[in-house]
Amino acid sequence: MTIRSILARRIWDSRGRPTIEVEVTNADGSVGTGLAPAGASRGTREAVELRDGGERFRGLDVQKAVRGIEREIVPALLGRDAADQAGIDAALIALDGTPNKSRLGGNALIATSLAVLHAAAAQARQPLWQYLAQGSPVQLPLPQVQIFGGGAHAGRRVDIQDFMVIATGASSFAQAMEMTAEVYRAAGEIMAGRGALAGVADEGGWWPNFSRNEEALDTLVHAIVKAGYIPGEDVAIALDIAASEFGQGGRYRLGLEDTELDTDGLCERLLQWLDRYPIVSIEDPLAEDDERGLAAFTRAAGSRVQVVGDDYLVTNADRVRAASEAGACNCVLIKPNQAGTITETKAALDAARALGYATIVSARSGETEDVAIVHLATGWNAGQLKVGSFARSERMAKWNEGIRLETRRPAPAGFAGRSVLAPRR
Numbered sequence: 001m002t003i004r005s006i007l008a009r010r011i012w013d014s015r016g017r018p019t020i021e022v023e024v025t026n027a028d029g030s031v032g033t034g035l036a037p038a039g040a041s042r043g044t045r046e047a048v049e050l051r052d053g054g055e056r057f058r059g060l061d062v063q064k065a066v067r068g069i070e071r072e073i074v075p076a077l078l079g080r081d082a083a084d085q086a087g088i089d090a091a092l093i094a095l096d097g098t099p100n101k102s103r104l105g106g107n108a109l110i111a112t113s114l115a116v117l118h119a120a121a122a123q124a125r126q127p128l129w130q131y132l133a134q135g136s137p138v139q140l141p142l143p144q145v146q147i148f149g150g151g152a153h154a155g156r157r158v159d160i161q162d163f164m165v166i167a168t169g170a171s172s173f174a175q176a177m178e179m180t181a182e183v184y185r186a187a188g189e190i191m192a193g194r195g196a197l198a199g200v201a202d203e204g205g206w207w208p209n210f211s212r213n214e215e216a217l218d219t220l221v222h223a224i225v226k227a228g229y230i231p232g233e234d235v236a237i238a239l240d241i242a243a244s245e246f247g248q249g250g251r252y253r254l255g256l257e258d259t260e261l262d263t264d265g266l267c268e269r270l271l272q273w274l275d276r277y278p279i280v281s282i283e284d285p286l287a288e289d290d291e292r293g294l295a296a297f298t299r300a301a302g303s304r305v306q307v308v309g310d311d312y313l314v315t316n317a318d319r320v321r322a323a324s325e326a327g328a329c330n331c332v333l334i335k336p337n338q339a340g341t342i343t344e345t346k347a348a349l350d351a352a353r354a355l356g357y358a359t360i361v362s363a364r365s366g367e368t369e370d371v372a373i374v375h376l377a378t379g380w381n382a383g384q385l386k387v388g389s390f391a392r393s394e395r396m397a398k399w400n401e402g403i404r405l406e407t408r409r410p411a412p413a414g415f416a417g418r419s420v421l422a423p424r425r
Contacts, residue, residue: 032118038366043311047340050105089343132379141385149201162240169234187223203388232278263293283308358422383420
């Protein structure tokens with residue numbers, strides 16, 4: 001299973017921005033391809049992308065990263081065993097030599113790491129999820145699907161970044177998609193009827209024109225009912241507050257309402273929402289630098305809902321363990337490009353699982369047609385999957401892949417369902 005050739009190229013992501021694709025070919029002709037996504041809302045401690053700077057493509061070109069792959073990564077990996085994921089990822093980390101992947105670029109490393117993983121699965125003649133499962137029974141993940149986009153994904157028309165639904169009453173992945181489709185369409189019809197629909201956000205969710213953050217929650221409940229479902233029983237709400245985008249140092253500015261809150265004030269606001277709305281998951285309720293607030297909110301709400309760490313934990317095993325000691329969060333968002341390699345991504349997931357945290361494998365706002373994220377969530381038995389909304393082909397490709405995995409043979413052992421939500425139900 002030795003690597004015979006590696007090809008890197010610039011491609012384009014779902015926002016029309018440059019990104020990287022790496023193609024690895026083994027000696028037997030089996031091929032694996034890895035594509036690097038990109039986030040708009042990013043934690044300060046996550047792996048750093050290498051971009052060209054300058055005026056071309058607003059500084060976002062990736063030719064430096066592509067050249068780094070060609071000049072340094074290719075010579076280092078040729079002839080190595082593609083099945084040795086840990087060894088290859090360790091070589092990539094050592095080759096870069098920085099704590100945040102900034103020299104060669106986290107985008108270059110994750111594209112290469114993913115390509116090697118795909119090449120190993122192709123050599124084994126197995127679907128990626130099955131190769132990752134290594135014979136263990138695994139389930140298809142419970143989807144979190146964006147209905148309204150806000151924050152950095154939608155021109156900050158709403159402060160909250162993601163208003164999502166989870167089909168908690170679904171008994172299969174396909175049924176979860178059916179239920180989500182009904183809610184998504186109902187929400188769009190409600191917004192259009194009010195004249196409050198401003199378009200589609202980065203991840204495919206409706207781009208709303210609300211006057212208050214609570215208006216989005218009220219509308220989402222209305223959409224669930226209009227679609228014929230019982231809020232909280234059939235379909236529940238998940239939020240990504242992305243508080244680092246509008247707060248730091250314990251102060252939070254809600255621009256939509258022209259209001260500033262301290263940590264306690266924001267926690268109180270979120271707890272009020274939990275009392276009023278069928279919310280089962282809240283991501284990044286406080287900023288990444290507000291560990292005290294995250295721990296306080298987890299104490300207050302962690303027995304009721306899933307408290308998800310993203311910008312705070314950045315798919316880092318050491319940070320997950322530190323968060324557990326601090327009593328912050330009970331669920332971890334897992335983003336491969338946040339870590340920089342597949343091995344580090346899996347280490348963060350394993351650390352979370354060992355500590356009793358729930359896990360959600362997540363895509364980014366700048367995506368591609370790549371469906372690997374569905375296989376990672378399934379093969380690692382992560383339990384939950386967050387891809388974005390129910391529109392735009394880079395999102396639908398991933399949801400459709402979940403449906404394919406459910407109906408092909410061999411198939412995963414079943415569908416995770418609501419039991420995977422933290423706190424464990």
